[in-house]
Amino acid sequence: MSAFRTRFAPSPTGYLHLGHAFSALTAFDAAREADGACLLRIEDIDTNRCKPDFEAAALEDLDWLGCNWPEPVRRQSEHFPEYHAALETLAARGLVYRCFKTRREIAEDIARAPHHPGEGPEGVIYPGPPEPMSADEEAERLERGEAFSWRLSINACRDHLGAAFDRLCFVETGEGPEGETGEVRARPETLGDVILGRKDVGTSYHLACTHDDALQGVTHVIRGVDLYFATHLHRLLQELMGWPVPIYRHHRLMLDESGKRFAKRDRSLSLRALREAGETPETLRERVGL
Structure with missing residues (x-):
């Protein structure tokens, strides 16, 4: 097992957007720089809202971004x-x-x-x-x-x-x-x-x-600052269950022109829509500041 192990864990309740791309690239880049691994985990415990089509689209988008992950992918619903x-x-x-x-x-x-x-x-x-x-x-x-x-x-x-x-x-x-x-x-x-x-x-x-x-042996958790307060609770659960404590890195969120977070309902900024409009992985990296 690599000494550095992180993960990207989307919920397939809609198409991935710019915010997801930034988070995914941040995690996968960090693993690459550390000569480690970035896992892909599908967090689909909400079986009513999570759809196979959205999962398939996410895998396609991540592949397009140039992200590679070890198999098998863990699906929480299983x-x-x-x-x-x-x-x-x-x-x-x-x-x-x-x-x-x-x-x-x-x-x-x-x-x-x-x-x-x-x-x-x-x-x-x-x-x-x-x-x-x-x-x-x-x-x-x-x-x-x-x-x-x-x-x-x-x-x-x-x-x-x-x-x-x-x-x-x-x-x-x-x-x-x-x-x-x-x-x-x-x-x-x-x-x-x-x-x-x-x-x-x-x-x-x-x-x-x-x-x-x-x-899964995750040593580093890399995710948006919107989950920062959840980390306080997660630390308690780790102590109660005797689970190891990863190192955390919370990153900035991608915001639209009005200062609001991107959401899955913003269909025009989904990675699928941007790809169809001619976006490339290189230009997308520039767009999100990587």
Whole structure:
């Protein structure tokens, strides 16, 4: 195994665009410069929105860009039992709990409680219930077939890890949104009790991503700064599961003329559209500043 191992991990919910191209080229270039490897991983746990046609298009686009990756490609939709086993490990330690609240109910809680944490770096912060649900009530709600999500309990994690919780850190070789670099103290509590799985989908991006980075021997995670705060949570999951801690590099995002991030709905800036308009891999590199 190479000493340097990174990955590019798109979700096939649409066609790749300029932002994806910049991220992919940044990761593949870094691996090439380090005489290492860049894996391709298809993060398709959202089986409703992810489509085979988008995956096929992504492979074609990456090949056109000149990116090469080892085979086989890991597709997360083929590995739900592995993620479920990781979730069960956390459940057995009392670190996750079933939450039956809907987004609407959580929004109503915020409206009623003036001291609720409110919004965080990744959306609404759910600090957990004031009191644990009784076993009888949980059993009754499960019997009724109510939908639920599995949430990671930050308080339980803090109790489980003790002083180690406050020593969690990671190395940032890029730059966070506030210029964070070097050794960074991880603060997973700023995200609250995040969802790690649902009744209908047994995992989340956070759990599947960190599981696969460990499984695949990823030594360096290179991704957009929009995922910087997720890294704080990922560092906690790595500590809980005994997974190795990669070195992180968060890069700038590609923005349009109005300062907004490129999105998959911007069809005119998809790599397919740009190729049809005469773009070449060389001119695209210039366009994204590489």
